[in-house]
Amino acid sequence: MTLQAYQEKAAACWAGCQQKHASLMANPNLSGGQKLAVHYFTVAMVLFMAQLLFGLLAGLQFIFPSFLYEILDFNVNRMVHINAMVVWMLYGFLGSVYWFLEDESGVEIVGLKWGQLAFWVLTGAVTIVVLVYLLIQIGSGTDTSLWLINEGREYIEAPRWADIGIVVVVLTFFYNVAATFAKGKWSGIAGVLTLDLVALAGLYLAGMFYVTNISVDQYWWWWVIHLWVEATWEVLVGCIMAWSLMKLLGVRRKVVQTWLYIEVALMFGSGILGLGHHYFWIGTPEYWFTIGGFFSALEPIPLVAMVVHSIYDAGAHKFKNSNHPALAWIIAHAFGNFLGAGVWGFMHTLPQINLYTHGTQWSASHGHLAFFGAYATINIAFFYLAAQQARGNVWMGGELVNGWRWKTAAVLLNLGVMGMTIALLIAGYEQSFIERAVEGSTWAGYFAAQNHPWFMQAMVWRMVFGLMTAAGGGLLFWDLLEIGKGEQRPAAVIDSEAVNP
Amino acid sequence: MTEQSPPRWASETFWKKTAIWVTGGSFVLLVILSFDSMKQISAGGPRVPAYSVINKDVSYRFDKAKQRYQPTIGNDAPLFGKTLSEEEAEKLVDHGKKTVQAKNCMNCHTLLGNGAYFAPDLTKAWLDQGWGAKESREQMMVNFLLDPEKNARTYGSNRKMPNLDITPPEAEAIVAFLKWMSSIDTNGFPHNFIALGEEDK
Ligand code: HEM
Ligand code: HEM
Ligand SMILES: [Fe+2]
Numbered sequence: 291m292t293l294q295a296y297q298e299k300a301a302a303c304w305a306g307c308q309q310k311h312a313s314l315m316a317n318p319n320l321s322g323g324q325k326l327a328v329h330y331f332t333v334a335m336v337l338f339m340a341q342l343l344f345g346l347l348a349g350l351q352f353i354f355p356s357f358l359y360e361i362l363d364f365n366v367n368r369m370v371h372i373n374a375m376v377v378w379m380l381y382g383f384l385g386s387v388y389w390f391l392e393d394e395s396g397v398e399i400v401g402l403k404w405g406q407l408a409f410w411v412l413t414g415a416v417t418i419v420v421l422v423y424l425l426i427q428i429g430s431g432t433d434t435s436l437w438l439i440n441e442g443r444e445y446i447e448a449p450r451w452a453d454i455g456i457v458v459v460v461l462t463f464f465y466n467v468a469a470t471f472a473k474g475k476w477s478g479i480a481g482v483l484t485l486d487l488v489a490l491a492g493l494y495l496a497g498m499f500y501v502t503n504i505s506v507d508q509y510w511w512w513w514v515i516h517l518w519v520e521a522t523w524e525v526l527v528g529c530i531m532a533w534s535l536m537k538l539l540g541v542r543r544k545v546v547q548t549w550l551y552i553e554v555a556l557m558f559g560s561g562i563l564g565l566g567h568h569y570f571w572i573g574t575p576e577y578w579f580t581i582g583g584f585f586s587a588l589e590p591i592p593l594v595a596m597v598v599h600s601i602y603d604a605g606a607h608k609f610k611n612s613n614h615p616a617l618a619w620i621i622a623h624a625f626g627n628f629l630g631a632g633v634w635g636f637m638h639t640l641p642q643i644n645l646y647t648h649g650t651q652w653s654a655s656h657g658h659l660a661f662f663g664a665y666a667t668i669n670i671a672f673f674y675l676a677a678q679q680a681r682g683n684v685w686m687g688g689e690l691v692n693g694w695r696w697k698t699a700a701v702l703l704n705l706g707v708m709g710m711t712i713a714l715l716i717a718g719y720e721q722s723f724i725e726r727a728v729e730g731s732t733w734a735g736y737f738a739a740q741n742h743p744w745f746m747q748a749m750v751w752r753m754v755f756g757l758m759t760a761a762g763g764g765l766l767f768w769d770l771l772e773i774g775k776g777e778q779r780p781a782a783v784i785d786s787e788a789v790n791p
Numbered sequence: 792m793t794e795q796s797p798p799r800w801a802s803e804t805f806w807k808k809t810a811i812w813v814t815g816g817s818f819v820l821l822v823i824l825s826f827d828s829m830k831q832i833s834a835g836g837p838r839v840p841a842y843s844v845i846n847k848d849v850s851y852r853f854d855k856a857k858q859r860y861q862p863t864i865g866n867d868a869p870l871f872g873k874t875l876s877e878e879e880a881e882k883l884v885d886h887g888k889k890t891v892q893a894k895n896c897m898n899c900h901t902l903l904g905n906g907a908y909f910a911p912d913l914t915k916a917w918l919d920q921g922w923g924a925k926e927s928r929e930q931m932m933v934n935f936l937l938d939p940e941k942n943a944r945t946y947g948s949n950r951k952m953p954n955l956d957i958t959p960p961e962a963e964a965i966v967a968f969l970k971w972m973s974s975i976d977t978n979g980f981p982h983n984f985i986a987l988g989e990e991d992k
Contacts, residue, residue: 348909351909352909355945355948355949355950355951356949356951359951359953360953360954363899363953364898364899364907364909365895365896365897365898365899365907365909366895366898368898368899368907368909369895369898427895428893428894428895428955428956429893430890430893430956430958430961431886431887431889431890431891431892431893431894431961431964432889432893433889435889435892435893436889436892436893439893440892440893440895441892442891442892442893442894442895442896442897442898443892443897444897444898444905444906444907447895447898478803478807482810500889500892502834502842502881502884502885502888503832503833503834503839504888504902504903504972504975505832505838505839505903505975506829506832506833507888508902508903508905509825509828509829509832511905544803547803548801548802548803548806551803551806551807551809551810552806552809552810554810554814555806555809555810555813555814558810558813558814558817558818559813559814559817562814562817562818562820562821563817563820563821565821568905569828570978570980571903571904571977571978571980572903572904572905572977573832573838573839573903573975573976573977574828574831574832574838575827575828575831575832575838576978577824578828579978581824645979645980645982646982648904648980649901649904649905649906649908649912650908651908653908654908721908726981726982726983727982727983730981730982730983730984730985731912731915731981731982731983731984732919732920732921732984732985733911733916733919733920733921733946734920734921734946736911736912737911737945737946737947737948738946740948740950741946741947741948
């Protein structure tokens with residue numbers, strides 16, 4: 291393609307984006323906060339696609355090690371894969387909160403302009419960070435590299451300048467949320483959500499400094515990673531679920547709020563000290579065996595409670611609702627969270643087994659099912675809620691035009707991730723036995739396990755199911771752009787009496 | 792339908808209070824434990840040796856009483872033949888740690904078992920039998936880091952570490968960091984690991 295042709299294409303694409311943007315801003319079906327939410331959801335979906343693409347590249351390198359060698363090495367692909375994941379999920383959460391903020395508080399968002407500015411600043415920063423990851427990749431062993439290129443700490447690799455930018459953006463978001471609730475109604479959900487956001491943002495600070503001592507480094511690194519996904523993110527999702535159950539099924543506020551408090555008590559009561567399951571082997575004292583083992587073993591309890599709660603509510607309200615895709619993804623969330631985090635997490639959380647599984651494909655198996663099951667699902671449910679409203683609150687229940695598309699996407703995504711999880715589980719067992727138990731974790735032992743036919747077969751199956759996942763992701767993207775277009779039937783009105791007792 | 796108020800233990804206010812107390816209590820406990828852990832894992836403390844440990848022979852042996860492996864600190868064995876002061880050692884290890892971060896090692900390897908699973912764990916890399924003999928180990932490690940492609944020992948996997956433009960001073964610093972890391976008491980992880988020079992003990 292000539293440069294000119296390329297420029298023309300880029301200009302046409304940009305014009306298309308601007309047109310889409312203009313029509314979004316003029317959409318009469320959405321409130322100000324909801325328009326902002328759609329912005330967040332759009333970027334989230336794009337980053338989700340990037341996550342899948344770079345996951346495929348990294349996965350291929352297990353099978354063909356010379357693929358993209360010294361062009362896009364495994365560490366680069368993997369970093370983009372997991373960073374895209376963390377960022378798209380956070381975009382989804384921010385968007386979800388902006389989505390229901392006005393509904394929940396009963397007033398317009400205070401300081402919406404700042405929220406809009408923050409969105410563009412954040413998106414600009416994310417773009418720059420990703421370009422630097424891909425084009426510059428690594429630096430010399432100096433502070434400058436950590437400030438400008440990448441911090442080299444899994445999941446929170448973003449360079450320091452971006453960390454500071456993220457904190458500023460999150461503070462703006464927090465101001466929007468707190469000020470809006472303060473002006474309108476302070477519901478139980480509002481209270482839990484606001485306090486949870488303070489904790490979520492505060493924890494990020496624990497990952498923003500450099501230390502020489504790697505034990506101290508990993509101690510605080512786990513504060514960010516664990517206390518995010520096993521405490522504050524879970525509670526944030528609990529708030530989002532509480533609101534969704536009221537809206538989608540008409541569950542009474544008193545019921546969901548009581549459940550929310552129960553879940554907070556169980557989740558924080560087990561998850562905060564459950565942090566100790568990461569302190570078995572990093573130099574930290576032996577008492578973490580007992581504390582980490584005990585409390586993390588309790589972590590599945592709130593996840594069971596959430597399944598019971600959502601299934602009970604869905605049954606009690608006879609599954610009557612007019613957004614089937616969203617409801618399906620909420621059910622996938624309840625089960626996925628329980629399976630991926632609860633069951634898969636529990637299986638390797640006691641130190642007696644973790645001694646052998648720690649840092650093997652076992653962790654990757656759990657990581658995939660937990661992040662997908664707990665957090666990808668609930669975000670996708672929200673994308674469908676947004677699509678429905680944006681298209682004029684149309685019917686999205688049974689006999690949907692092109693209903694095959696959302697169903698196929700859901701099946702491909704869930705089967706794909708489940709298949710990858712099982713493949714990695716097999717690889718993880720094999721690695722734990724051969725590398726760890728038999729060979730004593732030497733480098734030779736590591737490669738003996740990696741070269742074993744069982745391991746290599748598992749890597750091939752992971753790719754097969756990875757492609758299935760990616761196909762599902764692409765179909766989901768397409769469906770979200772199209773679903774509900776041309777639909778004339780209005781969504782059924784959920785009994786508002788039940789929503790506001 | 793008339794509203795019957797739920798029993799106390801199922802009421803909203805009861806669970807609200809419980810949530811606040813449980814969260815607050817757990818957090819306070821975590822903060823107290825964190826202070827204690829910080830004390831125990833500061834460099835030079837009981838579990839994480841001072842950086843000048845790189846002047847000594849480090850190994851890893853089975854402790855009969857504890858029934859687990861544990862690092863051991865032996866006689867003088869200065870790295871690259873130079874005995875360093877505590878400050879010099881800290882500076883060198885610090886440079887190594889910074890290089891490890893800037894080169895993004897953790898997205899292929901694990902360190903203390905955390906990171907990525909594409910390449911071997913680095914926790915005890917210094918002690919690995921793959922380096923052949925203690926005498927040539929330091930130089931082999933430096934050579935490997937400077938040109939991993941040419942010095943690759945892929946054990947038949949064909950997985951090669953890429954050239955990360957590591958400079959000679961950075962390579963020595965990384966080796967110092969790895970040696971220091973291998974001396975951390977990791978509660979017996981990895982289990983059953985036989986260190987270089989411990990084969991027939
Ligand atoms: C939605 C919630 C959860 C998510 C998203 C999640 C995700 C992850 C991820 C990605 C890792 C690997 C971290 C790394 O790269 O080193 C991990 C590790 C771990 N998770 Fe979870 N997890 C969740 C919940 C749980 C629960 C509830 C448990 C226990 C009951 C658990 C137990 C563990 C353990 C023991 C490890 C350490 C594995 C190792 O030693 O290598 N997780 N988790
Ligand atoms: C196209 C499908 C996908 C493929 C081929 C893929 C591949 C990979 C690969 C090769 C790694 C590196 C593992 C290692 O270090 O050995 C990885 C890590 C990871 N991926 Fe994926 N992935 C895919 C989709 C997903 C999805 C949908 C999620 C979650 C929503 C996810 C979450 C993660 C996480 C959390 C890690 C880090 C795990 C750990 O450190 O334990 N991936 N993935
Ligand atoms: Fe955890």
